[in-house]
Amino acid sequence: MRSFKYPFCTILIMPYKFLEGITTADVAFEATGTLEEVFENAAIAVAEVQVEIKTVKTAEKSHIDLERDDLSELLHDFLEELVFIKDTEQLLFVKAKVKITKKKTYKLEADLIGDHIKQDEQTMGTDVKAVTMHKFELKEVKKGKWRAQVVLDI
Amino acid sequence: MESAGSAGHMKEEFISSAKRVSDVIWEVPKTFKEGMQVPARMYATEKLMKDMDDTVFNQLINVACLPGIVKHALCMPDAHSGYGFPIGGVAAFDPENGGIISPGGIGFDINCGMRLLTTNLTLKEVKPKINPLVDELFKLVPAGVGSKGFVKLSVSQLQEVMERGVDFSIEQGYGWKEDAKNIEEYGCIKGADSSKVSEKAVQRGLAQLGTLGSGNHYLEVQFATMGNIYDKSTAKAFGITEPDQIVVMVHCGSRGFGHQIGTDYLKIFGSAMKKYGITVKDPELACAPFKSNEGQDYFKAMACAANLAFCNRQVIAHQIREAFSKVMGRTAEEMEMNLVYDVAHNIAKLEKHDVDGENRELIVHRKGATRCFGPSRKELPAHFRKTGQPVIIGGSMETGSYLLAGLDASEETWGSTMHGSGRTMSRTKAKHMVRGEDLQKELDKKGIHVKTVSFSGLAEEAGFAYKDINEVVETMEIAGISKKVVALKPLGNVKG
Numbered sequence: 001m002r003s004f005k006y007p008f009c010t011i012l013i014m015p016y017k018f019l020e021g022i023t024t025a026d027v028a029f030e031a032t033g034t035l036e037e038v039f040e041n042a043a044i045a046v047a048e049v050q051v052e053i054k055t056v057k058t059a060e061k062s063h064i065d066l067e068r069d070d071l072s073e074l075l076h077d078f079l080e081e082l083v084f085i086k087d088t089e090q091l092l093f094v095k096a097k098v099k100i101t102k103k104k105t106y107k108l109e110a111d112l113i114g115d116h117i118k119q120d121e122q123t124m125g126t127d128v129k130a131v132t133m134h135k136f137e138l139k140e141v142k143k144g145k146w147r148a149q150v151v152l153d154i
Numbered sequence: 155m156e157s158a159g160s161a162g163h164m165k166e167e168f169i170s171s172a173k174r175v176s177d178v179i180w181e182v183p184k185t186f187k188e189g190m191q192v193p194a195r196m197y198a199t200e201k202l203m204k205d206m207d208d209t210v211f212n213q214l215i216n217v218a219c220l221p222g223i224v225k226h227a228l229c230m231p232d233a234h235s236g237y238g239f240p241i242g243g244v245a246a247f248d249p250e251n252g253g254i255i256s257p258g259g260i261g262f263d264i265n266c267g268m269r270l271l272t273t274n275l276t277l278k279e280v281k282p283k284i285n286p287l288v289d290e291l292f293k294l295v296p297a298g299v300g301s302k303g304f305v306k307l308s309v310s311q312l313q314e315v316m317e318r319g320v321d322f323s324i325e326q327g328y329g330w331k332e333d334a335k336n337i338e339e340y341g342c343i344k345g346a347d348s349s350k351v352s353e354k355a356v357q358r359g360l361a362q363l364g365t366l367g368s369g370n371h372y373l374e375v376q377f378a379t380m381g382n383i384y385d386k387s388t389a390k391a392f393g394i395t396e397p398d399q400i401v402v403m404v405h406c407g408s409r410g411f412g413h414q415i416g417t418d419y420l421k422i423f424g425s426a427m428k429k430y431g432i433t434v435k436d437p438e439l440a441c442a443p444f445k446s447n448e449g450q451d452y453f454k455a456m457a458c459a460a461n462l463a464f465c466n467r468q469v470i471a472h473q474i475r476e477a478f479s480k481v482m483g484r485t486a487e488e489m490e491m492n493l494v495y496d497v498a499h500n501i502a503k504l505e506k507h508d509v510d511g512e513n514r515e516l517i518v519h520r521k522g523a524t525r526c527f528g529p530s531r532k533e534l535p536a537h538f539r540k541t542g543q544p545v546i547i548g549g550s551m552e553t554g555s556y557l558l559a560g561l562d563a564s565e566e567t568w569g570s571t572m573h574g575s576g577r578t579m580s581r582t583k584a585k586h587m588v589r590g591e592d593l594q595k596e597l598d599k600k601g602i603h604v605k606t607v608s609f610s611g612l613a614e615e616a617g618f619a620y621k622d623i624n625e626v627v628e629t630m631e632i633a634g635i636s637k638k639v640v641a642l643k644p645l646g647n648v649k650g
Binding site: 018019020021022023024025026027028050051080083084086087088090092116117119123124125126127129130131132133134136151153154 | 207234235236237238241262263298299300301302354357358360361362367368369370409410413414416417420436437438577578579580581582583607608609610611614650
């Protein structure tokens with residue numbers, strides 16, 4: 001099982017790992033941590049599928065604001081937004097800082113750092129085309145500790 | 155989420171309850187599981203059945219439960235688990251009888267499909283130049299994560315792509331006039347309406363026309379040895395006449411554009427289902443009645459993505475002709491780089507089929523399944539009315555591919571057959587078994603020159619991650635649905 005330590009993550013458990021046995025043709029992963037860390041780790045996992053993280057410079061910044069009624073939907077749409085930015089601005093993000101606040105709805109503010117895709121300079125992986133709802137899960141497994149399971153269409 | 159039976163047991167239950175309609179058809183009755191509207195049929199040899207992914211059976215049963223499904227839920231021998239429908243799933247729904255349309259029955263990559271071009275070149279001429287040829291193809295056809303298309307389009311031109319399909323690309327100078335007649339639906343599905351496509355999809359579409367993509371998408375230089383020609387007269391009609399003749403195969407789809415449409419409408423259908431009182435057993439099976447506003451909107455948007463995919467493969471074919479011209483020092487016309495056919499394998503189509511003696515218009519979903527109309531179908535252009543429709547089946551980089559012809563008996567599968575060899579191993583596992591760099595060297599020794607944007611992506615596509623294509627193709631031949639015309643062997647491959 002592959003696992004990658006995300007250098008900005010303070011927890012010691014694996015922040016995300018790729019899963020076998022969930023999907024044959026595509027890629028499944030789980031992300032763990034506090035609620036906000038799950039969002040951050042999931043964002044990095046989406047990048048890791050597409051590029052070797054350490055080959056990406058931290059040259060570009062971006063920001064995402066999203067608001068949804070439901071936390072699962074918020075995570076799904078946040079990851080979808082990353083795919084959209086990748087396709088339209090050719091940007092991949094290797095660092096993410098996420099803040100989630102709850103009033104009537106859930107509000108996400110994400111600061112992202114990464115670089116434009118440079119196939120000659122970076123070690124490329126496989127293009128992520130969609131974030132599916134197939135076996136999609138976001139759950140608080142115990143107080144303050146969350147787990148997400150995501151299947152990406154490749 | 156998988157409602158019908160717990161994982162791990164469904165296959166055994168299916169096999170023990172199935173009636174053997176023939177050596178390769180396994181059918182369970184609609185009483186097999188609660189909620190099934192029709193029986194479910196699996197096309198497979200005993201061996202393929204034994205190795206079939208368990209989830210496929212759950213997903214096939216879920217399809218049999220959908221409103222308005224006609225006759226059977228069908229599954230092709232290359233099946234593996236998908237989202238909603240299995241990959242390899244085929245189902246027809248009756249619009250007059252509450253029949254639905256479902257993005258999960260089409261796939262995110264709308265009109266992912268195959269295209270095959272011939273040449274009059276032989277292996278002997280091309281083999282010494284395969285390295286520069288693959289390099290040139292790699293240069294002219296952008297592939298992999300973040301690749302940008304070379305076709306610069308305005309929003310209004312993109313609308314033309316969506317609504318007019320390949321005719322627009324050909325007018326712009328990408329391809330030959332006669333190409334259009336060798337494309338399913340002549341390269342344009344009617345009813346496309348660009349106003350049903352989101353701004354986000356348009357943004358993703360603008361940057362990507364003329365790109366190959368990544369994952370299992372590829373462009374391959376192949377050859378047909380005389381020993382691999384199963385049906386000489388049909389092969390000749392399809393343009394394969396010489397020993398060791400070189401052909402070029404392309405596998406790709408509508409890229410991020412189609413995916414965005416799939417994602418958008420999955421959400422719309424999620425809420426529409428409440429309105430129509432439809433419940434499904436998996437959120438990826440979200441659907442709406444074909445005749446509802448939502449169903450019609452999706453169909454019109456899906457047609458836009460299908461037309462963009464036809465254009466994408468058209469523009470890529472143009473680049474292939476350019477690359478060959480440059481490396482071989484002859485024009486594409488001199489090399490007779492004709493289009494054999496272009497066929498979709500992720501799509502829903504309005505088609506007329508026989509239902510218990512009555513000719514009915516149905517909305518046929520093919521997800522990882524290829525249309526394979528026999529000679530009698532009037533949709534085919536005159537030159538295929540004796541042979542049946544060409545069917546292009548892509549195998550793995552190592553095992554080779556097939557050109558088949560559709561048969562009239564395919565009416566029993568709504569004119570559908572398999573689309574490829576079908577994965578059996580997860581990407582993550584395949585990457586653990588081989589390094590991309592090693593696989594490239596191994597293939598090179600076998601005389602297959604591969605150039606890839608991603609070595610990890612290459613490892614994920616290793617031959618051992620796929621089923622035996624010969625067995626898969628044979629299954630549908632035994633079933634009398636499609637017949638082998640030529641087996642094609644790889645020589646050079648470009649991968650995203």
